[in-house]
Each structure stands twice: as C-alpha cells, then as structure tokens.
Amino acid sequence: MNETSLLxxxxxxxxxxxxxxxxxxxxASIRQxxxxxxxxxxxxxxxxxxxxxxxNSSFQFIEKALWIPTLNIHYFIGIDGIxxxxxxxxxxxxxxVIIASWTSITNLPRLYYSLLLCLQGSIxxxxxxxxxxxxxxxxxxxxxPLYFLISLWGVGPNRRYAAVKYTLFMLTxxxxxxxxxxxxxxxxxxxxxxxxxxxxxxQLLDITxxxxxxxxxxxxxxxxxxxxxxxxxxxxxxxTVAMEGPASIAAIMTGLKLGLYGFIRFIVPLAPQAxxxxxxxxxxxxxxxxxxxxxxxxxxxxxxxxxxxxSISHAGLVLLGISxxxxxxxxxxxxxxxxxxxxxxxxxxxxxxxxxRTGSTDTISLGGIANTMPxxxxxxxxxxxxxxxxxxxNGFIAEYLILLSTLQTHAGAGLAALLGMxxxxxxxxxxxxxxxxxxxxxxVIIDAIDLRPRELAIIFLFSTLILFTGFYPGGILExxxxxxYAWLSRL
Numbered sequence: 001m002n003e004t005s006l007l008x009x010x011x012x013x014x015x016x017x018x019x020x021x022x023x024x025x026x027x028a029s030i031r032q033x034x035x036x037x038x039x040x041x042x043x044x045x046x047x048x049x050x051x052x053x054x055x056n057s058s059f060q061f062i063e064k065a066l067w068i069p070t071l072n073i074h075y076f077i078g079i080d081g082i083x084x085x086x087x088x089x090x091x092x093x094x095x096x097v098i099i100a101s102w103t104s105i106t107n108l109p110r111l112y113y114s115l116l117l118c119l120q121g122s123i124x125x126x127x128x129x130x131x132x133x134x135x136x137x138x139x140x141x142x143x144x145p146l147y148f149l150i151s152l153w154g155v156g157p158n159r160r161y162a163a164v165k166y167t168l169f170m171l172t173x174x175x176x177x178x179x180x181x182x183x184x185x186x187x188x189x190x191x192x193x194x195x196x197x198x199x200x201x202x203q204l205l206d207i208t209x210x211x212x213x214x215x216x217x218x219x220x221x222x223x224x225x226x227x228x229x230x231x232x233x234x235x236x237x238x239x240t241v242a243m244e245g246p247a248s249i250a251a252i253m254t255g256l257k258l259g260l261y262g263f264i265r266f267i268v269p270l271a272p273q274a275x276x277x278x279x280x281x282x283x284x285x286x287x288x289x290x291x292x293x294x295x296x297x298x299x300x301x302x303x304x305x306x307x308x309x310x311s312i313s314h315a316g317l318v319l320l321g322i323s324x325x326x327x328x329x330x331x332x333x334x335x336x337x338x339x340x341x342x343x344x345x346x347x348x349x350x351x352x353x354x355x356x357r358t359g360s361t362d363t364i365s366l367g368g369i370a371n372t373m374p375x376x377x378x379x380x381x382x383x384x385x386x387x388x389x390x391x392x393x394n395g396f397i398a399e400y401l402i403l404l405s406t407l408q409t410h411a412g413a414g415l416a417a418l419l420g421m422x423x424x425x426x427x428x429x430x431x432x433x434x435x436x437x438x439x440x441x442x443x444v445i446i447d448a449i450d451l452r453p454r455e456l457a458i459i460f461l462f463s464t465l466i467l468f469t470g471f472y473p474g475g476i477l478e479x480x481x482x483x484x485y486a487w488l489s490r491l
Contacts (some may be wrong), residue, residue, distance in 0.1 A: 014121035016368035156244030176223035188420030229259025247352025255345030289316020332401025368440030
C-alpha cells in the first residue's frame with residue numbers, strides 16, 4: 001500500500017467492504033466482514049496518526065487529481081492537526097456500533113451493515129476533503145444511508161417520519177452550503193469564468209474576500225452547518241431521531257458532530273472578518289443552546305430524549321469555545337468534539353443495550369437496573385460523569401479550556417455556561433437514580449443479563465480512553481496545537 005494513497009484507502013475501504021458483504025449469505029459472515037472492514041480502516045487511521053508530524057501546521061498526506069476539468073473541480077484530500085484525530089475515533093465508533101448491533105440486528109442484516117459502512121466512508125471523506133465540491137458530495141452522501149437506517153431499523157412507531165424530517169432538514173441546509181461554495185468559487189474567478197473558478201480549499205483561504213460577501217458566506221454556512229449540528233433553533237430533528245431511530249445510529253449522529261467541525265473548518269477561516277463581527281451571535285447561540293438543552297433535559301423521563309437534549313447543550317458549549325477566538329477556546333472546542341465520539345457514542349450504545357434487553361428506555365418502565373446489570377450501570381455512571389465534566393475524565397479538560405477562554409472574552413456567557421454545567425449534573429443524576437437505582441419491579445429487568453463479553457470489551461475500551469485522555473490531555477493538545485495556532489492566525 002503506497003503511503004501517498006493511504007487516505008484514499010481509508011475513505012474507500014468501507015465502500016469496498018460494503019460491496020463485499022453481498023457475496024456472503026450467512027449472518028455470521030456478514031457481521032465478521034463488516035467488523036473486519038471497520039478494523040482495517042482503524043488500522044490505516046492509526047498508521048496515519050503514527051506518521052503525522054504534529055509540529056507542521058499545514059495539510060499532510062495530500063492527494064490531488066483533476067476530477068471535473070471544465071469546472072476545475074479536483075479530487076483533493078488531506079489532513080491537518082484539526083482533522084487527524086477524528087479519523088481513528090470515527091473508525092473506533094463505527095467498530096463499536098457494529099459490535100453493539102451484533103445481536104439486535106436480525107432483519108436485513110446485509111443491507112444494514114452495507115449502509116453502515118457506506119456511512120462510515122462518507123464521514124471519513126468529510127474529514128479529509130479539501131475541495132469544497134468533493135466535501136459537499138461526501139456531505140450529501142451521508143443522507144442516503146441515514147435515511148434508510150432510521151426508517152427501516154428505527155425502534156419507534158414514527159421512524160419513517162423521523163427519517164423524512166431529518167432528510168428534509170439536511171437537504172434544505174445543504175442548498176445553503178452549496179450556494180456558499182459557489183459564491184466562493186465565483187469570488188476567486190473574479191469574472192474569469194470558468195478558467196479561474198476554484199473549489200480548492202487552500203486557494204480559497206488565500207484570497208481576499210470583500211466584507212459584504214463574507215457576511216453572506218457567514219450566514220449561508222451558519223445555516224448549513226448549524227442545522228447539522230442541531231443548534232437552536234435548528235435542533236428539532238435530533239430528539240425525534242433519537243426517539244424513533246436505532247440507538248446505534250443516534251450514537252453516530254451525536255458522537256460525530258459534523259456540523260461543528262464545519263464551523264471550525266469553513267466558517268471562521270473563510271469568513272474571518274464576518275466571524276469576528278458576529279462573534280456575539282455565535283456566543284449567543286452557544287449560550288441559548290447550553291441553557292435550552294439543559295433545562296429541557298431536566299424535564300425528560302426517557303433516557304434517549306434526555307441524551308438528545310444533553311447533546312444540544314454540549315454543542316452550544318463547543319460553539320461558545322469557537323466564538324472566543326483564542327487558543328484555549330479552539331483547542332477546548334476540538335477536544336470536546338473528540339470527546340463526543342467517546343462519551344456520547346458510548347452512552348448511546350449503553351442506552352441501546354438497555355432498550356434491547358428491556359424494550360424501553362422510559363424511567364417508568366425501568367428502575368433497579370444496577371441490581372441485575374451492575375456493569376452496565378457502573379459504566380453508564382462513568383460516561384455520565386464524563387459528560388458532566390468531572391475531574392479525571394476527558395470532559396473536564398475540554399470544559400475547563402472552554403470556560404477559561406470564554407470568561408476572558410464573554411464573561412456573561414461564561415457564567416451562563418457554568419450554570420449549564422450545574423444543570424447537567426442535576427438532570428443526569430435525577431434520571432440515573434430513577435432508571436438505575438431502587439428496587440427491581442419489572443420482571444424483564446429482573447431476568448436481564450449484564451453486558452456480554454463483546455459489549456464489555458468495546459465499552460471498556462471507550463472508558464479507558466475517557467480516563468486516559470482525562471489524566472493525560474497533553475497528547476491530544478500537542479497534536480492540535482500547531483493547526484490551532486494556524487487557525488487563529490487567519491483572524
């Protein structure tokens with residue numbers, strides 16, 4: 001395997017695996033091929049991480065080839081310190097979802113795992129794409145597998161409604177993104193169309209964009225990425241999908257905040273003046289998201305719905321860190337996005353295990369889980385502590401950096417974020433007490449089995465990474481440091 005084509009192998013290996021699944025008929029073989037494919041992508045991503053130069057702020061492992069000559073569109077991919085860590089964590093999350101779906105998916109398993117692998121390849125492409133049209137292609141490609149995964153394997157009676165709602169939200173916001181990318185290309189051409197059209201991200205970073213055009217770009221990108229990130233008021237699709245769709249898919253959608261990644265990768269670098277002019281809007285949306293998500297989460301009696309609103313609250317915290325425009329803020333925001341993969345992904349998988357065993361995630365049907373499933377209850381508490389930002393977990397490091405940066409630049413917003421953290425402890429501990437503690441009254445819970453060995457293995461790995469990166473954050477901060485300073489320099 002040529003090192004110069006490693007990123008292409010990483011992106012297209014899941015698509016190759018998805019195709020290979022259709023040559024096998026037995027359920028065991030289908031599961032194994034899906035898991036092996038995901039493991040291969042994890043190995044490739046770890047190799048890339050091992051050979052990544054974190055002192056270099058520029059993009060590495062670049063591959064570029066002309067794709068659509070008449071429009072100067074290229075197959076152009078590469079990674080920097082901002083995107084590199086998302087690759088192995090994304091692969092790990094998909095491997096975990098495959099393991100979590102091992103016994104719960106018996107209906108059309110070949111189609112399920114094929115769609116899951118296609119979704120993985122598309123998401124990896126989003127993190128690597130350096131041509132805006134290529135990025136948009138991968139962005140829109142995620143809609144097809146997600147629509148069918150939600151509508152066919154959802155657990156709620158309104159799963160098809162949830163799939164349609166999500167798809168319509170993303171298609172509408174995608175139009176906004178496409179308009180922004182076309183405006184950027186026309187700005188680069190400066191009247192010389194099509195010869196000077198450019199969708200090259202690195203070239204677009206170097207052009208001088210007039211203030212009025214930057215403002216237009218800012219709001220177009222804000223709508224496009226804000227809807228994907230489930231920021232208020234574009235958040236309504238997330239609780240619906242969390243309740244109606246499979247818990248494993250909710251783990252991916254809350255664990256990989258692609259919309260917030262778009263804020264960091266595109267909005268601030270491509271519209272720096274507009275971003276600084278409207279920093280109050282970013283901070284305001286962040287505060288609203290933090291408080292709204294936390295307050296609504298306090299009133300939930302269903303684990304999945306509570307986690308959905310908790311995710312909205314944490315997304316607001318990341319946006320607050322981005323809006324600080326300092327090194328602590330951007331590194332804290334990236335750190336928290338990486339944390340989502342482990343914390344949100346892991347706790348949703350555990351919630352899926354509960355639903356598979358009991359048929360419900362409503363607290364009125366639960367209670368006493370800790371008596372019959374102590375391992376599951378113990379790990380659930382650990383993931384909850386990490387989401388609350390308890391010292392010793394990776395959530396503490398990210399939230400500390402974001403708060404430190406925000407108190408320096410938006411003191412009022414920082415105090416609001418502190419209030420949101422207090423509320424997060426309140427809603428989690430209350431719903432945890434109701435669902436996991438007390439006497440067992442439901443016979444289904446009394447007869448339920450604890451984590452199976454393969455489930456325990458993936459949850460233990462996630463927990464280990466949460467604690468390791470909580471006690472040793474320097475490794476992640478060093479990898480993101482150079483790229484974060486380069487990001488700030490564009491302001």
